[in-house]
Amino acid sequence: MSLGDEREGSGGYGGTGQTRTRLPESTGDVYGGARRGGRSSSRSLVTVVGVVVLLIAAIAFANRGGDDSGSPGGDENQPNSSTTAASGARPVEGKIGGIPAGFTQDEQGAESAAANYSVALGSAEMFNTARRHEIVNTVYAPDVATRRQADLDSAYSSEEFLANIGLEKDGVAPPGQTFISRVIPVGTKTTSFSTSAATVEVWYTSLFGLSGEGSTNPVSESWYTTTYQLKWVNNDWKVTDFEQKDGPVPVGRDQRASTADDMTKAVEEYGGFTYAR
Known part of the structure; x- marks a missing residue:
């Protein structure tokens, strides 16, 4: 992200x-x-x-x-069932630092890893220095993590960046407000794969902003696709690089925005998932 x-x-x-x-x-x-x-x-x-x-x-x-998607009479614009259907594979049972780990060495495992890593990298915990270091060391390949750590520390400690999103110098929300940063994967796609490396795209929506009285950056919804470069390291998939682009973005419905209190309660009360392909 x-x-x-x-x-x-x-x-x-x-x-x-x-x-x-x-x-x-x-x-x-x-x-x-x-x-x-x-x-x-x-x-x-x-x-x-x-x-x-x-x-x-x-x-x-x-x-x-x-x-009949493979037959001449099928609609070539419709995805194959194998493209969008759940694989039936069980989610991983292991975790490292609260992040799912122990993915299988196949396309399903690579896609599950990319989805779960996008959730961790897009979370509000990335704004806490100690927790950010733990996340980066967990999801990135060892030879990349140290370099990424320095870049991310520089970015997340920027007073200008924090001020633009409404946070205080230490990366916390102002009194009476709740900082929300949450990624919800919609789908994944493998564009290249070998047993040692994979390229996976994750299409997701994100919630980002401050919920509470006087918020100058209310929680809003955005849509992105992030392409992850993954490498098989120490019996698991790890990120080596990524690239993000906007969309695809659906047409917004005419729904009334929830109150700041409702939004805060929802984020606090509704837990996340472990994503499996």
């Missing part, structure tokens, strides 16, 4: 029996910024239509009689 980033339809007319369809104002790609509006009077209709569409899709899928 790069340190310089600041995280960041239809309507009815009551009583007339008429329904107006409201089209997006922009004719461009919806991912280019067009937002969908909605009114409460039409949401029940939208819900019913949505359920019907899902039911039809489910019936059609059930009647396919198997995975």
Whole structure:
């Protein structure tokens, strides 16, 4: 995770029996910024239509009689079931410094390692010096960890960087506020693999900001893809390098933002996962 980033339809007319369809104002790609509006009077209709569409899709899928994605008549734009389905492999049982460890020496193990390491490297614990050193020494290859440690110490101790995200000089939140930095992997993909090295992409969403009264950097959601270079070292996968890019970013729903109190409670009360491919 790069340190310089600041995280960041239809309507009815009551009583007339008429329904107006409201089209997006922009004719461009919806991912280019067009937002969908909605009114409460039409949401029940939208819900019913949505359920019907899902039911039809489910019936059609059930009647396919198997995975035909490899056949000439299949939709080449749809992922194979093996691409997105869970592998069925059990998550690792071991941990080092609270971080999952002991991944298998195969593509599934490399993808699981990358997902779990992204969670650790994107956590609020990285802003604590002692804990950061422990995380880096756990997830990075030994010949890389020392060099990375110095770079990260320099970045995380920068008063300008800490001030920009609303933290105090020692990397803690101001009184009455809670600092939130949390990564939630959505999916993984291996782009190259051998028994000694692997390249794995992790697509994830992150929550970042300060929750509490007077916060100047409220918790926001961002989407990234990080490509990890992994090496098989001491019977486990370890990070040697990574590169982050924005997105893919989905269209935001029209949901009301939660209160600072609700957000703080959610992060404190809902625990994380051990990720397995």
